[in-house]
Amino acid sequence: MNTSILVNSESENVTSFQSAIINGGFDTGSFTGWSTSGMSFVDKSELENIPSKGIYSALLLTGAAEDGELNVFSDSVIESFLSLPNGTLDALIGKDTIEGSAIQQTFAAKAGDRLSFDWNFFTNESISEDFNDFAFVTINGVAFKLSDTFSSLFSSSSNDFDTETGLNTFSYTVAEPGNLTLGFGVLDVGDTMIGSGLLIDNLKLESSISDSAITIM
Template identity: 40%
Template sequence: MTNAPQIAATVPLPISTQRTPMMNFSRTALLIALSGTVLTGTAQAATLSNGSFEQNFTGWNRTGNTSIQNASSGINPVDGTNQALLTNAGAATGATGLEDFFELTAGTLNGLGVFNGAGISQSFTANAGDTLSLSWNFLTNEPPTTVTNDFAFVVLNGVTTLADTNSSLLGASSSIFFDSDTGYQTFNFTFATSGIFTLGLGVANVGDAQILSGLLVDQVTVTPAAVPEPATVLGTLALGGLALLKKGTRKQS
């Protein structure tokens, strides 16, 4: 009887569980790629529009006496050919109506003695670190007083007074409507968080509705926060990956 040939058993080769330099480098490259996705895909641009009023009041909500003015008003716009003018004359909105328009707590403006006024507002998105800036000019025919102290204000994270009839900024005006103004000044606000915000701007009659005051607004912008260029960050990560590769190679030698 012939014996059947013996078939040698195949012994599986051992599989190393130790990471090689190439495996480390591949992992680093993957992290770099993922980091690039995060760096280029998180922040969204601010959405404030028509900040220089070149499309009249498109994008803005309004209440009270508001109009678009150009250089023929006696004061040149800061940017472009248009600027917004808010006044407490004519069809002005009462204090309670202004509080509703700006979504302020009842009594916020009434408590300041506001009789009536006008306002504009716009909602927009912004990111943490972005800076809102705008140009403003408070104008008035009201003499310095504490009783009928008309004022201009901004609503953003509360109410901030820009100027009033006692402001040291006031001087003779070239306006065809007003006796004195502050000249164009700049308001800046940096956002601590990202989200949807509402900017409000207004002018108020205090104590009575007898004397004219106004607010010119122009060049409302949101400037993005400075961030590292993606190429710079990715370059740093790439150098880190090469360092890991070099370290792994030394261990193998």
């Protein structure tokens, strides 16, 4: 599934941030260039079928009490980390969000630039409005849902989860030049017992002036 969005970026103090995504493929084997909160890992990629993008990807987890995995942060901490207004994540899913993990990075972008990334949402939850774990992306303090337990994309997972959406691509075009803060997160809804995860990889910022990507790997 491909998703595209047109967004604005902040126009002030552009030169205070790098002009490209740092470590967009996580191929340093670490979160170099990224800020993290909660259970965030760089692992060997599940997206090995994508040419010339390396072998690593980022994996964010909600944690699961059943597995003793509780090194995550509350929804309010995640909102603060991502500079989201209080209550944003509850409003995004329409239920009580509990805890999760997130990462983010700020960089400069030009009007017309196209940013894209690959994502895969995993979960052990069944379809449930009350326990509707979800994954999301934030762009300059605005949150967009990537997937939840009601996704029509789910199939059996070969990883440590019951189901996954499979690999999808999200992209958007920057409307105005300036700083762009990009964040990713995954959250438990309603309880902390059953875990979910979000895989992110292959982030690219493609210039509106040329066809070459300006991602630093």
